[in-house]
Amino acid sequence: MTLTELKYIVAVARERHFGRAAEACFVAQPTLSVGIKKLEKELEVKIFERSAADVTLTALGEEIVRQAQSVLEQAAAIHEIAKRGKDPLAGALTLGIIYTIGPYLLPQLVHQSIRRTPQMPLMLQENFTVRLLEMLRTGEIDCAILAEPFPDTGLALAPLYDEPFLAAVPASHRFARQAAVSALELKNETMLLLGTGHCFRDHVLQVCPEFARFATNAEGIRRTFEGSSLETIKHMVAAGMGVTLVPRLAVPQEALSPVRRRRSDEPSIRYLPLEDAPGVPVPSRRVVLAWRRSFTRYEAIAALRNSIYACKLPGVRMLT
16 A cells, blocks of 8 residues: 555545546556556455446545545645754645635735745645635645635634725716615616625625525526626626626725726726615625644744735735
């Protein structure tokens, strides 16, 4: 039994496909298949049920894969302990980040990280919250920047900042003449949402729960539209297709200037703060850094947090 063979079965269990697992392990599929068959022969058990359409774990296979994952994490921890003994900040740090934070935080964060800890390059992975949580659990990434809430998975968490939401409306919309807008006013508008899987979609539906019914009902097509990214949604707003909510960092700073020259190529969007409603606080999200409690490079996590705190993030409340 080798660590490589354990890595193979964990990859197949995750991908549910031998070809994709082989790609993830950077080996040819026959090599991976031979390694797994060798392990099954040694253990005298069947780990996977193979069919033309699917690959599933046997009952014993599930237990074996869980133990294999634990062994791989412990092996990685040994390497990290040795590395930390030389320099706790030496070596890459693999950071996951959700799609609705990455484009607005990463440019500054990468710059600050290079300036402060050049010996610790960031290896970046953008994905959905649920996928990043799985990658944390399996050790594919070291830490992740996420927006609460998300399922409690026993991770260590450090709050980074609270970020308010703003309403984005077409410049020609009647709301554009207002200083602010309330969630109650938005409920009768065509709401533009991110697609299923984006946690920010859930945040918007929490602010405007009336749209939850339309977002899952074909009859509401005239009331909601979906986009693949915040930037796509903003272009849809500029085209007059509806309104939406965006996190503060997704708003260009010049778009909030009260007096500015409008460029011919500038999207026609007005960003409005959301008013307090009785018993309802101003909508916002808390952004946190998450990592496995077994992760041993504490100094690397601290250095990453300090790089984030050094970023200039207008309109958010830093939680140092």
